[in-house]
Amino acid sequence: MENDNSNTDSRRWFLKTISSGGILAATGLALGTFTSCKEKSAEKTTLLTTDGKLVQVPNSEIEAMEHLHQGAPPMEAREGISGKKWVMVVDLSKCKNARKCVDLCDKHHNLTPDRPYIKVYEMKDNEKSSPYWMPKKCFHCDNPPCVKVCPVGATYKRTDGIVLIDNERCIGCRFCMAACPYSARVFNWGDPPEGKLDLPYSPETSLPSKVGTVAKCDFCPDMLRQNKLPHCVPACPNGVIYFGDEIDDTVTNGEETVRLSTLLKDKAGYRYLEELGTKPRVYYLPPVDRLFPFEKNTEENSES
Amino acid sequence: MNTVIQKEQEYRTKRGKALLGHTVNTSLKYKLWIAFLLLVIFIGGYAYYRQLKFGLVVTAMRDYTSWGIYISNFVFFVAISLVGSLISSILKLNKNDWSRPLTRVSEIIAVAAIICAAVIIIVDMGRPDRFFYVIMHLRIQSPIIWDVIIISTYLVISLLLLYLSLLPDIALCRDRLTAIPKWKKWLYRIMSINWSNHPKQIETHHKITKLLAISVLPVAFAIHTVTSWLFATTWRPGWDSTNLGPYFVSGAFMAGAAVIIVAMYLIRIHLKLKKYITELHFEKMGRLLVLLSLVYLYFNINEYLGPAFKMVGVEGEHITELFTGKYAPMYWFVQLGGLILPIVFLIFKPFRKPLPIFIISIFVVLGAWFKRFLIVIPSLQHPYLPIQDVDESYLHYVPTWEEWAITMSSFAWFLLIITVLIKLFPVIPVLKEKIDSETINKLNVFKNEKS
Ligand code: SF4
Numbered sequence: 001m002e003n004d005n006s007n008t009d010s011r012r013w014f015l016k017t018i019s020s021g022g023i024l025a026a027t028g029l030a031l032g033t034f035t036s037c038k039e040k041s042a043e044k045t046t047l048l049t050t051d052g053k054l055v056q057v058p059n060s061e062i063e064a065m066e067h068l069h070q071g072a073p074p075m076e077a078r079e080g081i082s083g084k085k086w087v088m089v090v091d092l093s094k095c096k097n098a099r100k101c102v103d104l105c106d107k108h109h110n111l112t113p114d115r116p117y118i119k120v121y122e123m124k125d126n127e128k129s130s131p132y133w134m135p136k137k138c139f140h141c142d143n144p145p146c147v148k149v150c151p152v153g154a155t156y157k158r159t160d161g162i163v164l165i166d167n168e169r170c171i172g173c174r175f176c177m178a179a180c181p182y183s184a185r186v187f188n189w190g191d192p193p194e195g196k197l198d199l200p201y202s203p204e205t206s207l208p209s210k211v212g213t214v215a216k217c218d219f220c221p222d223m224l225r226q227n228k229l230p231h232c233v234p235a236c237p238n239g240v241i242y243f244g245d246e247i248d249d250t251v252t253n254g255e256e257t258v259r260l261s262t263l264l265k266d267k268a269g270y271r272y273l274e275e276l277g278t279k280p281r282v283y284y285l286p287p288v289d290r291l292f293p294f295e296k297n298t299e300e301n302s303e304s
Numbered sequence: 305m306n307t308v309i310q311k312e313q314e315y316r317t318k319r320g321k322a323l324l325g326h327t328v329n330t331s332l333k334y335k336l337w338i339a340f341l342l343l344v345i346f347i348g349g350y351a352y353y354r355q356l357k358f359g360l361v362v363t364a365m366r367d368y369t370s371w372g373i374y375i376s377n378f379v380f381f382v383a384i385s386l387v388g389s390l391i392s393s394i395l396k397l398n399k400n401d402w403s404r405p406l407t408r409v410s411e412i413i414a415v416a417a418i419i420c421a422a423v424i425i426i427v428d429m430g431r432p433d434r435f436f437y438v439i440m441h442l443r444i445q446s447p448i449i450w451d452v453i454i455i456s457t458y459l460v461i462s463l464l465l466l467y468l469s470l471l472p473d474i475a476l477c478r479d480r481l482t483a484i485p486k487w488k489k490w491l492y493r494i495m496s497i498n499w500s501n502h503p504k505q506i507e508t509h510h511k512i513t514k515l516l517a518i519s520v521l522p523v524a525f526a527i528h529t530v531t532s533w534l535f536a537t538t539w540r541p542g543w544d545s546t547n548l549g550p551y552f553v554s555g556a557f558m559a560g561a562a563v564i565i566v567a568m569y570l571i572r573i574h575l576k577l578k579k580y581i582t583e584l585h586f587e588k589m590g591r592l593l594v595l596l597s598l599v600y601l602y603f604n605i606n607e608y609l610g611p612a613f614k615m616v617g618v619e620g621e622h623i624t625e626l627f628t629g630k631y632a633p634m635y636w637f638v639q640l641g642g643l644i645l646p647i648v649f650l651i652f653k654p655f656r657k658p659l660p661i662f663i664i665s666i667f668v669v670l671g672a673w674f675k676r677f678l679i680v681i682p683s684l685q686h687p688y689l690p691i692q693d694v695d696e697s698y699l700h701y702v703p704t705w706e707e708w709a710i711t712m713s714s715f716a717w718f719l720l721i722i723t724v725l726i727k728l729f730p731v732i733p734v735l736k737e738k739i740d741s742e743t744i745n746k747l748n749v750f751k752n753e754k755s
Pocket residue numbers: 137138139140141144145146147163179180181182183184185216278
């Protein structure tokens with residue numbers, strides 16, 4: 001139904017996106033995408049995987065990741081991608097806590113499972129209503145409390161709506177963590193788990209992370225610059241997460257592309273804690289007409 | 305040895321002897337005390353070294369409890385520094401003289417506390433190496449910047465106030481203490497910047513002091529109000545309150561008055577100044593403490609009654625946790641032991657005698673410290689979204705030994721600064737009355753070297 005509303009003009013970007021999303025899916029979303037390395041080197045580096053295992057990876061693989069790294073350097077990253085207003089819609093009726101978005105996000109941001117950027121909450125609005133899963137990341141608020149309180153401008157709002165952190169400027173005061181009403185921020189309390197990542201730093205990838213600085217979901221602007229969707233969007237097997245441009249009025253979950261305004265109107269989209277006036281850029285569609293029953297067993301769910 | 309030193313000084317008056325004596329005599333007790341403080345500081349230094357090396361991961365702070373006892377300790381120090389300047393400035397501006405012997409103590413406490421507050425906030429930073437970014441990339445919209453500005457202003461003003469009130473006494477030390485080590489003579493000479501009680505000097509001194517005494521009033525109020533805004537500008541339960549500014553300030557009044565009483569008692573005993581810090585002082589400070597506690601009680605009721613009546617969402621959970629949950633013992637200790645009982649006791653005169661009021665004040669100070677713990681930590685543990693999906697360690701906050709060691713060493717610093725200042729300079733203004741040219745001429749207390 002939503003497909004009817006999409007217009008071909010503004011779909012160009014998404015067509016590319018969808019195809020790349022398809023490739024990502026076809027290659028199992030994993031190392032397949034990193035294999036564009038030229039020379040195989042015998043030297044290996046020990047890395048910690050997202051599920052806590054130590055693995056040895058050839059150095060060439062690590063270079064391949066660097067190849068993926070398209071984020072702008074800190075000063076450039078303050079600008080934002082011109083002519084865009086990124087927006088996300090999360091359809092709660094389709095989420096079954098498959099956690100693929102969390103996994104892929106952790107993987108690409110080198111996070112350990114104990115402090116992910118994306119959290120999937122088990123929510124229950126009141127005693128009588130049934131529980132549902134609510135994936136939550138940074139809402140990239142249009143009136144962001146975290147940006148307002150930062151003493152050094154390490155956290156900033158860009159023209160394309162994204163709120164980023166410059167961890168080369170952050171002084172680690174953690175005021176933004178106290179100010180964010182959505183607990184979206186994590187802190188690098190100790191040395192980042194990945195050890196030394198030999199990458200040029202970019203706030204757009206949030207890599208490499210630095211001890212004593214704050215971090216959070218960044219909407220993957222490095223992917224957006226390559227006309228690709230943020231990692232979590234195509235990762236979801238159930239098409240829960242839609243991402244797109246508010247100016248184009250189009251969002252896609254990698255499978256279907258729909259009008260943002262129609263989607264929000266038809267499905268009664270809302271923003272979490274609207275009354276705080278933070279104006280989030282992430283909308284939720286209520287958990288009605290569920291695709292899946294609510295089940296707690298995470299392992300089973302993630303098999304889908 | 306001591307008696308020799310004592311004899312060689314030219315105290316001139318009995319008052320001078322009693323009040324300057326402690327700057328020349330060094331007892332074993334004093335040395336042990338300093339050694340103890342240095343030991344605590346050293347342990348704290350080692351803990352801080354570990355924190356610098358491994359990051360804030362050595363603390364118990366995690367993503368939810370992202371501020372811990374460093375911040376509550378910071379708020380505590382800001383609180384007790386507030387009263388010092390207020391007491392001395394109000395005294396300077398109006399003519400009542402009973403608390404004159406207390407001004408120096410309160411000024412010293414103010415300076416020591418605000419220095420500790422400034423340092424502890426740097427200890428809390430994840431990247432202390434980037435401290436100067438606060439100036440380089442200053443964003444005036446941020447309440448932290450307001451706090452930095454107001455605290456440094458207050459630090460400067462309270463240092464100046466202390467120094468100006470010390471100036472005639474430093475000159476007096478320079479003139480009267482003759483049998484002292486060279487460095488001390490040198491120190492007094494440099495610091496007294498040619499002060500000679502010239503009427504013109506006295507007039508300028510008078511003017512500047514008055515100006516500072518007036519300007520410190522709004523600044524003192526502002527340091528704690530702005531510190532409360534660090535919390536009130538966020539949405540956390542317990543912080544999201546318009547009551548927070550006056551609540552903090554009134555709490556600071558009470559805590560600060562109690563700290564001054566504790567200091568008075570210790571100084572009176574250890575420096576043998578019973579004649580100068582009298583029971584009357586304790587009596588009057590006791591009354592003041594009751595008054596300030598009642599004001600604080602009023603704001604305390606305001607702070608909790610509304611939310612406790614409505615019990616809205618996370619705000620209600622937060623209140624329940626304080627009243628009957630895991631923070632209840634601490635909460636009721638603070639409210640009863642640190643606020644209600646002290647008021648009840650201090651209403652009766654016998655409890656305003658030095659020893660009872662000293663003990664009561666210790667409870668008030670302890671209560672004030674834990675109160676700040678209760679302001680900072682439980683609020684952070686009640687976010688709007690449930691705490692799920694995180695490591696077990698994120699759920700609780702029990703400060704680690706590193707945090708305690710650093711906090712203890714901040715107290716040691718606080719006491720060390722006070723001890724050293726008291727050791728170097730007379731803790732009670734030697735001149736009996738306000739210095740103005742008239743009294744100086746009349747009493748002819750001062751004599752220049754030449755005359
Ligand atoms: S969700 Fe939190 S971190 Fe993200 S923009 Fe809003 S206030 Fe900032």
